Amino acid sequence: MHTHSVRPTHRTHPTHRAEPRRTAGPGPVLRAVERLEHSPRPDGLAAAVRRVVRAAPLGRARDVLHGVPLGHPAHPLLVQVPIGAWVSAAVLDLLPGEGRAARVLIGVGLGAAAPAALSGWTDWAELPPEQARVGLVHAASNVSALSLYGASLAARARGRPVAGRALAFAGLTCVGVGGALGGHLAYRQAAGANHAEAVPHTVGPGWHRLGPVSDLTEGRPVRATVDGVEVVVVREPDGAVRMLAERCAHMAGPLSQGEVADGCIRCPWHGSVFRLEDGWNVTGPATAPQPAFDTRVVDGRVEARLRRAPGT
Known part of the structure; x- marks a missing residue:
């Protein structure tokens, strides 16, 4: 009887490592905006404009322009009226006819642009350099749009509807450029975002010992x-221990380096004032309250738990 060794019928193949997927890098537009972020050239102009905006005697209206009563920046809300009016005017300009309605809409957009611009400049004056640089070009695009729409109305009043429409479409192009830069400010650079929003999602439930x-x-x-x-x-004069998230909701400034007075703490970066008892933003530019913690003292040590909204 003969025995035969049994050999495997399958073949082994060398292990192949997956090639990393090659994806395109940032496009030329994004690269240009990133270069603008890191270029110090506009900083002199930005400093001069910032001084003017901060010196404006706005009083309590400054908080309204920031959007403190809304709980979020007012500027994105206010820009809806001029943008909507100008887009509607562009649609009417594409239709045959005399174009009176388009002129009215352009005028509405010009009138509504004033409060939108004022709120935008108020927010811009509290931004760090990288955001302020992009914000200047954003504002320049919108100023160009205002000039072009004003010229469009003047041309139409002089009986030059074709030139008026061309100027209006050029203005809408500038609005688009400004809007793209505004989106970069809001979503890429987080201008106006709540920089303390992650705290409730990070701190676990229950008491934590300090x-x-x-x-x-x-x-x-x-x-x-x-x-x-x-x-x-x-630690307050009555012995109560107050605790808030350290990083300011406005631009993540270090509150532990701020000043404490009248039961509040003031951010050292941009002056937002928060009530120590519950984190409420008494004055802006912060539009969101600061996450607050309940505290207690057990065996001489401080314990804290995040104060959450009822029902959460």
């Missing part, structure tokens, strides 16, 4: 950490 209460000096803000999230802790 350091000894004896380490806290009355009225002096101290930076600490709760479940990996930075917080600012203040």
Whole structure:
């Protein structure tokens, strides 16, 4: 009897590593905007304009322009009227006819552009350099649009409807450029975003132990950490321990370096004032309140838990 060895009938193949997918990098437009972000050339002009905007005697209207009563920036809301009016005028300009309705819409857009621009400049004056540089070109595009729409109305009044329509379409092009830069500011650079929004999604439920209460000096803000999230802790004159998220909702400024007065803490970067008791934004430019924590003292040590909305 003969025995035969059985050999496997399948063949083994060398292991192949997957080639990384080659994707296109940023396009020329995005590269140009990124170069603008990092170019210091506009900084001198930005500083001069910022001084003028901050010196304007707006009083409490400044908070309204920031959007504090709304809980989010007012500028994106206000720009809807001029943009909507001008897009509607463009549609009417494509239709045959005398074009009176288009002229009315262009005028409405010009009138509504004033409060939108004022709110935009108010927000812009509190932005860091990278965002301020893009914001200047955003504003320049919109100023160009205003000039072109004004010239369009003048041309139509002089009986030159073709030139008036051409100027209006040029204005709409500038509005589009400005809108694209505004989108870059809002979504790429997070201008106007709530920079403390992630805190409720990061801090776990329940009580978290911190350091000894004896380490806290009355009225002096101290930076600490709760479940990996930075917080600012203040011991008030009555012995109450107050705690807020450390990074300001406006532009992530360090609140522990701010000033404490009258039961509030002031951000050292742009001056937003938050109530220590509950994190409410008393004054802007912050439009969102600061996440607040409940505190208690157990065996001489501070414990904290994130204060969540009822029902969450």
